[in-house]
Amino acid sequence: MEKPTNNRAWLLVLPVLLVVAFSAVIPLMTVVNYSVQDILGPEQHVFVGTEWFRKVLRDPELHGALRRQLGFSLAVLAIEIPLGIALALVLPMRGRAASVSLVVLALPLLIPWNVVGTIWQIFARGDIGLLGVAINGLGLKYNYTADALDAWLTVLAMDVWHWTPLVALLCYAGLRAIPEPFYQAARIDGASAWATFRYIQLPRLRGVLTIAVLLRFMDSFMIYTEPFVLTGGGPGNATTFLSQYLTRLAVGQFDLGPAAAFSLIYFLVVLLFSYVFYTAMQHAGRSEAR
Amino acid sequence: MRPSRLAIPLYLLLSLVPIYWLVGMSLKTNEEILGGFSLFPRAPTLANYVTIFTDPDWNQGYLNSLTYVGINTVLSVLLALPAAYAFSRYRFLGDTHLFFWLLSNRMAPPAVFLLPFFQLYSSIGLFDTPWAVALAHMLFTVPLAVWILEGFMSGVPREIDETAYIDGYSFPRFFLRIFLPLVRSGVGVTAFFCFMFSWVELLLARTLTSVDTKPIAATMTRTVSAAGMDWGVLAAAGVITLVPGAIVIYFVRNYIAKGFALGRV
Known part of the structure; x- marks a missing residue:
């Protein structure tokens, strides 16, 4: 059934639009302004056009950070989305077990991000941390402060631990919102568990999955605090992701122009990927049999 | 099984x-x-906890954080409810673009945007008030709330709206009495996520406050001192910051778990 057209719906959207635009538009314009100027002092600006954009795009350090970032975000999505769906499917539905599970599940989400990094910094240490000691005890060589792969895997494990609950909670609430008659119909048809999942639950989860994929993509693509606290980007550059590169540019070298140019490029990359994910998921939904 | x-x-x-x-x-x-x-x-x-509880700075930071997070969560959900309903039920000029634009506000990397944010909120006199942080956080919690709620509202068959109107319900009465209970699992997760994202956000909260409304996360950075890092106090602070969120999820869990009660309308 097509949605009816009604332009008065704008009135319902207007408050949200105003609140968001208030915080969004002026800072964005300011950053665009920085990106095309060389700021020499409070009152001295020189217009430099696209110079900063060209300078930033040619930086080989950026290319490395971008590659690592893409690899990291794809790994995050590939693990957290299926794991989150699976958890949501098997979580208890009612009773005390459901309450306890939901609260425990959500705990990692509630820890401030700098503390997350701090816990793991000790937790994963080979000499004094539980995880490090346990892995070394299994006879595997593991040292996240010295080995690039170990560091990368530690950041990934930390992210999976931290953020899979978000996907699981969204999917769980999405599953709860499926009306009972759908399941009754499936039972009458003698549908298998897989068929029920594939043709009833998954299509109905499309809305929450879209937001889960987009959120996890955006946030993992802009991950900053946790790896910064955990590894400081090292060893070498193994866990230097894009936003750490950006912060180095903005704060470390105090190059506001190039940093602003890079922010805008960064923003456009996230926007582009998000738009592709969004469109793909909308299409997947439309081609689904209704 | x-x-x-x-x-x-x-x-x-x-x-x-x-x-x-x-x-x-x-x-x-x-x-x-x-x-x-x-x-x-x-x-x-318990020395680490004693350090925290006897220091007024920590207590104040805790209260400050709760204040702006509370404002943020309530306002975000209230504003997002009608907007999400509009997106899920009607076509209107520019709807899909607007919908995606909302979320695009989450996509700006914060490092460079902090300075303009500081200038903006200073110029309107909100700097160092809970409203500044709450408003700034609404930049990403409101779009999130709209997106999540829209997903849940689209799952409610439109026949329900039409039946209610035929039965003589006015829009506000229909929305509060019939529609909201149907999407309560969505409202539950939405409220929790608004709370969560505002609670753990550090950069904006620290930039937009100085003395009066310093958030707990900013107080935490004090544990790094010349003598090195005070791991124990930081961990204790981390444990304490878990508590409000756990309480929130405990209270919204029923909304999340009960979900859709179509048969009982």
Whole structure:
């Protein structure tokens, strides 16, 4: 059934639009302004056009950070989305077990991000941390402060631990919102568990999955605090992701122009990927049999 | 059914291990944390908690954070409800673009945007008030709320709206009495996520406050001093910051778990 057209719906959207635009538009314009100027002092600006954009795009350090970032975000999505769906499917539905599970599940989400990094910094240490000691005890060589792969895997494990609950909670609430008659119909048809999942639950989860994929993509693509606290980007550059590169540019070298140019490029990359994910998921939904 | 019964306790247990480590660290002295590996604190001490509770800065930071997070959560959900309804029920000029634009506001990397944010909120006199942080956080919580709620509202068949109107319900009455109960699982998760994202956000909250409304996360950075890092106090602070969120999820869990009660309308 097509949605009816009604332009008065704008009135319902207007408050949200105003609140968001208030915080969004002026800072964005300011950053665009920085990106095309060389700021020499409070009152001295020189217009430099696209110079900063060209300078930033040619930086080989950026290319490395971008590659690592893409690899990291794809790994995050590939693990957290299926794991989150699976958890949501098997979580208890009612009773005390459901309450306890939901609260425990959500705990990692509630820890401030700098503390997350701090816990793991000790937790994963080979000499004094539980995880490090346990892995070394299994006879595997593991040292996240010295080995690039170990560091990368530690950041990934930390992210999976931290953020899979978000996907699981969204999917769980999405599953709860499926009306009972759908399941009754499936039972009458003698549908298998897989068929029920594939043709009833998954299509109905499309809305929450879209937001889960987009959120996890955006946030993992802009991950900053946790790896910064955990590894400081090292060893070498193994866990230097894009936003750490950006912060180095903005704060470390105090190059506001190039940093602003890079922010805008960064923003456009996230926007582009998000738009592709969004469109793909909308299409997947439309081609689904209704 | 058998393996899935085991999967949840196993996962929850694993996910509790780092949290156990956090709690353990908060009960140890710095010497014990850094001195060697110990599964249980050898001499459990509450000294770290005493440090926090006897320092007015920590208490104030805690209250400050709760204030702006509370404002943010309530306003975000209230504003997002009608907007999400509009997006899920009607076509209107520019709807899809507007919908995606909302979320695009989450996509700007914060590092460079902090300075303009500071200038903006200073110029309207909101700097160092809870409203500044609440408004700034609404930049990403409101779009999130609209997106999540829209997903849940689209799952409600439109026939329900039409039947209600035919039965003579006015829009506000229909929305509050019939529609809201149907999407309560969505409202529950939305409220929780608004709370969560505002609660753990650090950069904006720290930039937009100085003395009067400093958030707890900013107080935490004080544990790094010239003498090195005060791991124990930081861990204790981490444990304390878990509490409000756990209470929120405990209260919204019923909304999340009950979900759609179509048969009982």
